[in-house]
Amino acid sequence: MNDSTSQPAVPGQKKPLDTVVKMALGVFVGSFALIWGGMYLSRPDRSIPPYSIGSQEGSAVAVHVPAWTSDAEIETLIERFRKVGRETRNFGAMKIRPTTPDDPQSRYHRITIYIFTLDDWAEAPILHQYLTGEDRDVREGFRKALRGFYQLTDSEEEGRIGPLVEGPDTAATMAYSRQLFKGPIGQPLTGSSERASAP
Numbered sequence: 001m002n003d004s005t006s007q008p009a010v011p012g013q014k015k016p017l018d019t020v021v022k023m024a025l026g027v028f029v030g031s032f033a034l035i036w037g038g039m040y041l042s043r044p045d046r047s048i049p050p051y052s053i054g055s056q057e058g059s060a061v062a063v064h065v066p067a068w069t070s071d072a073e074i075e076t077l078i079e080r081f082r083k084v085g086r087e088t089r090n091f092g093a094m095k096i097r098p099t100t101p102d103d104p105q106s107r108y109h110r111i112t113i114y115i116f117t118l119d120d121w122a123e124a125p126i127l128h129q130y131l132t133g134e135d136r137d138v139r140e141g142f143r144k145a146l147r148g149f150y151q152l153t154d155s156e157e158e159g160r161i162g163p164l165v166e167g168p169d170t171a172a173t174m175a176y177s178r179q180l181f182k183g184p185i186g187q188p189l190t191g192s193s194e195r196a197s198a199p
Contacts, residue, residue, distance in 0.1 A: 049073040054122025059099035062122035074148040115148030158182040
């Protein structure tokens with residue numbers, strides 16, 4: 001005998017989400033909101049885009065910026081790294097650990113910063129594989145995924161927008177990748193309209 005209180009299942013009717021599933025989704029979305037909010041509020045200067053340090057190995061640092069960050073904003077961030085490198089060589093305020101901690105001259109004697117909008121490329125295992133050259137596909141993908149690049153050595157500095165390309169810049173590569181500056185540190189800082197060109 002059928003129970004008169006039981007309701008037959010209606011085809012096509014969606015079951016409401018379970019409370020546990022709703023809570024899990026809320027935590028998931030909330031955690032991402034906290035991460036992006038933290039990136040925004042913890043940036044040292046509101047004139048540069050929000051960023052986070054994805055990973056660091058020696059003097060190599062992989063930085064992540066939000067996917068919507070424009071080339072102009074990435075250029076502003078690169079120029080800030082350049083300014084810090086020229087004035088104090090202390091990237092601690094930029095949330096970067098010392099790159100040469102055992103160097104008596106400077107804890108940031110040299111540094112190479114890779115900037116990505118896809119956070120997967122900024123993770124530690126990928127950075128390690130790129131630096132060691134263990135996987136050719138990872139190395140090529142890493143260089144193609146780059147949105148910005150800054151390097152400071154004993155006497156030279158370089159800044160780029162876009163992927164790292166092999167060989168000199170051409171009209172084709174400059175459409176998506178261009179050099180902002182490259183040369184000795186002794187040269188004066190140039191404005192956005194007067195950038196040092198590649199040698």
